[in-house]
Amino acid sequence: MVNGECIECGKHIDLADAEEGELVTCPECGTEMEVVSLTPPSLEPAPPEEEDWGE
């Protein structure tokens, strides 16, 4: 079981199926974070949206 911790509210976040570089959202407080590492699990604030982002 790989767990991370929300950087805002501290809630445990299940990272068992996560990928490094993945965007995850805290189910408790809605904070968006990036999984920067799985070994050890580490979450950082998601990069802020930029003007040329899109599809």
Add this chain to the structure above:
Amino acid sequence: MLYSIIRVEEKLLIRAAEKMGLEMEKIDDRECIFGLSNDIWHYDVVLERCISHSKALYALKFLNEYGIKTVNTYDVAACCGDKAFTSIAFEKNGIPTPKTFVAFEPESAIKAIERIGYPAVMKPVVGSWGRLLAKIDTRNTAEAIIEHKEVLGSYLHQIYYVQEFVDKPQRDIRAFVVGDETICAVYRESAHWITNTARGAKTVECKVTDELNDLCVRAAHAVGGGIIAVDVMETKSGAYTVHEANYTMEFRNSIVPTGIDIPAKILEYVVGVAKR
């Protein structure tokens, strides 16, 4: 797969690749280095999934110059990533598209809007997810929006892209073209005139008729072809008009309503490109 951040779509592509037994390497665009000659990049094909249009453009330019196959290509990204270039490609290839003008100064932007007539729509030439779109109903509104755009940061906000407003039936169509086929389509339904799913529109399956398939494939080919999401509006007269083509399409909300395994279809196409 070149990416900026792993969103739902990239995760689905990774899982689909695993299921299909494909060897896929994740390449974070924040870690990339491109030299004028290539001694770094050695891949059969690169699936470009950057979230940043600017980074995608430069990466694709280098990769294509190195002779590395990409999906999509630099030319397709350059065309789809700029709404003015997309409109030119549609017009040149006989794809029905709303009346459009481009102007560079506030006074000429007003003239362009009034050539179209109110209401008109102003869009940033580069941008996505329905951001910073404006429906302009009066001259006063036009002047206010243009004044605001004059002071926005990016110089691209002073490329005024003005389009006829299409009074559509509270929905538009997002069609997914892979190569020479429209693999599926959804209606994006919203009471708001902006029908992007990023702005809350709901997706419902849209049956792909021969007419819709033909139009969307032609529209995708008009911008260079590959894997393209084509946005289509239905006019009051029942005709279709195509307003956008997206080269790094998001599809998370379209798999369930259509029942189509979009990531698998994308990867099948990418493998095909690698084998060419």
